[in-house]
Amino acid sequence: MKKYIGFAKVIWQQTLEYRAESLVWFVNEIVGVVPMIFLWLYMQGSGRLSPDQASKLIVYSILSLLISRFTTSDFEMWFANEIKDGKLSTRLLKPYSIQGLLLTHEAVWRLSGMIYLIPLLFVIYATLGSTINFADVLLKFSLSIPLMVIIFISHYQVSFLISSTAFWIEQSSALSHLKWMLAGIFGGAWFPLYFLPNAFVNIAKFTPFYYWYYFPIQLITGVLKTPEIIQSFLAIIVWILLLVGINKYVWKKGIRYYGASGN
Amino acid sequence: MKRYFKLWRTFFKLSWMMAIEYKANFITWLLVDFGWAIMDVVSITAIAVYAGGLGPWNPAQVIFMTGLYRLGSVIIWGWLFQAFERIPALITEGGLDMILSKPVDSQFMVSIGRFAIGTVTSVIVSMIYIYIGAVYSHWQPSLYQVVFGLWTYCFSMILVYAIYFSSVACSLFVGRLNNIHTLFPNMFGVSRFPPEIYPLILQRFLIWVIPLALILVVPMQVFYGSINWNFVIILHIMTLIFLILGRWLWFSGLRHYSSASS
Numbered sequence: 001m002k003k004y005i006g007f008a009k010v011i012w013q014q015t016l017e018y019r020a021e022s023l024v025w026f027v028n029e030i031v032g033v034v035p036m037i038f039l040w041l042y043m044q045g046s047g048r049l050s051p052d053q054a055s056k057l058i059v060y061s062i063l064s065l066l067i068s069r070f071t072t073s074d075f076e077m078w079f080a081n082e083i084k085d086g087k088l089s090t091r092l093l094k095p096y097s098i099q100g101l102l103l104t105h106e107a108v109w110r111l112s113g114m115i116y117l118i119p120l121l122f123v124i125y126a127t128l129g130s131t132i133n134f135a136d137v138l139l140k141f142s143l144s145i146p147l148m149v150i151i152f153i154s155h156y157q158v159s160f161l162i163s164s165t166a167f168w169i170e171q172s173s174a175l176s177h178l179k180w181m182l183a184g185i186f187g188g189a190w191f192p193l194y195f196l197p198n199a200f201v202n203i204a205k206f207t208p209f210y211y212w213y214y215f216p217i218q219l220i221t222g223v224l225k226t227p228e229i230i231q232s233f234l235a236i237i238v239w240i241l242l243l244v245g246i247n248k249y250v251w252k253k254g255i256r257y258y259g260a261s262g263n
Numbered sequence: 264m265k266r267y268f269k270l271w272r273t274f275f276k277l278s279w280m281m282a283i284e285y286k287a288n289f290i291t292w293l294l295v296d297f298g299w300a301i302m303d304v305v306s307i308t309a310i311a312v313y314a315g316g317l318g319p320w321n322p323a324q325v326i327f328m329t330g331l332y333r334l335g336s337v338i339i340w341g342w343l344f345q346a347f348e349r350i351p352a353l354i355t356e357g358g359l360d361m362i363l364s365k366p367v368d369s370q371f372m373v374s375i376g377r378f379a380i381g382t383v384t385s386v387i388v389s390m391i392y393i394y395i396g397a398v399y400s401h402w403q404p405s406l407y408q409v410v411f412g413l414w415t416y417c418f419s420m421i422l423v424y425a426i427y428f429s430s431v432a433c434s435l436f437v438g439r440l441n442n443i444h445t446l447f448p449n450m451f452g453v454s455r456f457p458p459e460i461y462p463l464i465l466q467r468f469l470i471w472v473i474p475l476a477l478i479l480v481v482p483m484q485v486f487y488g489s490i491n492w493n494f495v496i497i498l499h500i501m502t503l504i505f506l507i508l509g510r511w512l513w514f515s516g517l518r519h520y521s522s523a524s525s
Contacts, residue, residue, distance in 0.1 A: 018439055020437050020439070020440050021439065021440060021441060021442050024440070024442045024443060024445065024446050025442065027446060027449075027450075028445055028446065028449040031449050031450050031452065031453060032449070032452055034453075035452070035453050035455075035456040035460070035461075036310075038456075038460045038461050038462070038465070039310070039314070039317070039318070039456060039460045040314075041460075042318060042459065042460035042461075043314045043315075048314055048315045048316070049314060170285075170287070170288060171287070171288050171291045171292070174291045174292060174294075174295045177295045177298070177299070178295070178298065181298050181299065181302050184302060184306065185302055185305065185306070190306045191306060191309060191310055191313075195309040195310065195312075195313045196309055
């Protein structure tokens with residue numbers, strides 16, 4: 001545990017050292033949400049959405065941003081490159097778990113991202129305080145932090161699986177794109193799934209992506225009933241266990257196949 | 264000038280040869296690009312249908328606009344991203360020396376690189392979106408609208424290049440900014456929304472500071488015959504300003520460049 005705390009300290013310093021890079025990642029994340037919020041406000045102003053509809057959609061956009069900040073895990077690109085370039089060899093020789101290192105890395109990055117989120121929350125409050133009950137949204141979100149941890153683990157496991165494919169597949173980064181697409185369309189990261197036909201939502205429920213954005217937002221906003229909540233929690237846990245199992249198997253096979261090319 | 268066209272053609276040829284050589288990669292990226300093209304239209308149309316339009320545009324016009332947006336994405340992801348993603352690494356690892364020592368304009372050399380031929384799917388899909396959007400919005404343009412619309416669209420794409428290059432050139436002034444090339448492609452999504460949806464201060468920012476709001480709006484307005492001449496003029500002025508700014512940033516940034524690790 002001590003060494004992972006050591007890693008966490010170093011990674012934390014890196015995130016502070018490369019502030020400009022962290023800021024760019026942050027802007028990349030909010031730049032998709034900001035137009036949506038203003039679109040809903042405009043639609044309300046032009047009478048195409050009722051105040052209630054608009055307020056719900058704005059809350060959805062804000063929660064989607066918060067969840068993304070807390071739970072996203074996008075290490076697959078650089079880690080897949082480490083596997084392809086043979087740089088993994090040096091890590092394999094060291095006395096730590098690679099999964100442990102990656103998990104620490106991602107968790108610290110998520111935490112450091114909060115630094116940029118705090119001023120944004122003030123801006124949101126100042127801009128939208130009269131349209132939505134922002135304090136209520138924040139309170140409900142805070143109460144769902146344990147769920148965020150679970151979602152983060154699910155994200156992490158999918159990212160790890162994608163990077164592990166780099167043992168065999170040259171263009172594993174294509175799978176990363178696939179992940180973003182599926183999170184957007186099945187997960188409801190871009191817009192609420194109730195915009196789409198019911199049949200589509202029912203299919204989405206069978207994917208892990210559904211539980212990344214749409215389910216937590218529905219839970220936080222109090223739309224779901226108890227049986228649905230229990231069912232969804234069970235589904236996330238099953239998905240995580242399944243992914244952990246698959247990852248263990250794939251990693252074991254991958255390490256046997258690994259040729260440390262380039263070294 | 265001839266030499267630059269020749270170089271551009273050579274780089275394109277090389278990219279094509281690579282795409283043909285590594286067929287599996289090529290097919291994978293064709294599929295990824297097709298996936299994004301579908302996702303783009305599904306997401307924006309779902310929003311437009313739910314909200315009864317996107318600002319002043321009806322759902323059919325939104326599909327037309329998505330076609331223009333996808334074509335712009337081809338330029339960004341198929342060409343500019345491939346070239347600009349190398350710049351931060353060239354700066355931090357000192358690889359820029361090799362480019363600066365060549366008897367060719369350095370801005371030109373860093374602006375071309377490998378082309379992602381896989382984005383060809385988007386070109387086809389964009390045309391389909393434009394066709395569908397045109398049919399369903401009962402688009403009956405005059406020749407003037409088409410020609411002038413294409414003119415403004417070309418200018419918009421030059422503006423895309425100019426803003427993107429200016430943003431990447433900033434990395435010459437910062438110690439490490441390895442992800443700066445990801446910023447503009449993400450910001451490009453903002454151009455899908457008409458400026459009317461933003462509050463006045465943000466509208467002004469998106470027109471006068473980082474003119475993202477003009478990129479697709481001006482060609483859309485021209486194609487659909489509701490020209491805002493102020494926007495047309497601003498688009499041309501901002502394109503020139505950003506072209507000059509990008510060049511100035513690049514060459515003044517090069518004075519800071521110390522050929523790291525060389």
